[in-house]
Amino acid sequence: MKYSVKDASARAHNIYESDNQVVTHLNLKSGESIPSHDSNMSVVVVIYEGQVIFTEKDKEYTIKSGDIIKLEPEVSHSLKALDDSKLMVIKSDLK
Secondary structure (H helix, E strand, O other): OOOOOOOOOOOEEEEEEOOOEEEEEEEEOOOOEEEEEOOOOEEEEEEEEOEEEEEEOOEEEEEEOOOEEEEOOOOOEEEEEOOOEEEEEEEEOOO
16 A cells, blocks of 8 residues: 655645554644644654754754654644754554
């Protein structure tokens, strides 16, 4: 089975969804942010273009193309794009 980004210009587009996993392609314009939120699933964020400030709890990290972030369920996090950025967000229920 093969999935691809259908609309690369949309801010967020789910590429794959099942009962225990969601894969989302995320486009952020420079200066755009996503407010603090959490997920009931484990999260892996892969940035493949641009640069983003990723805040987890009270710690800030600048992530860039090629970086990967892993979060446990229920961990608050937010993002702010420093450049036009593209990310893949993979949420999985690993129970």
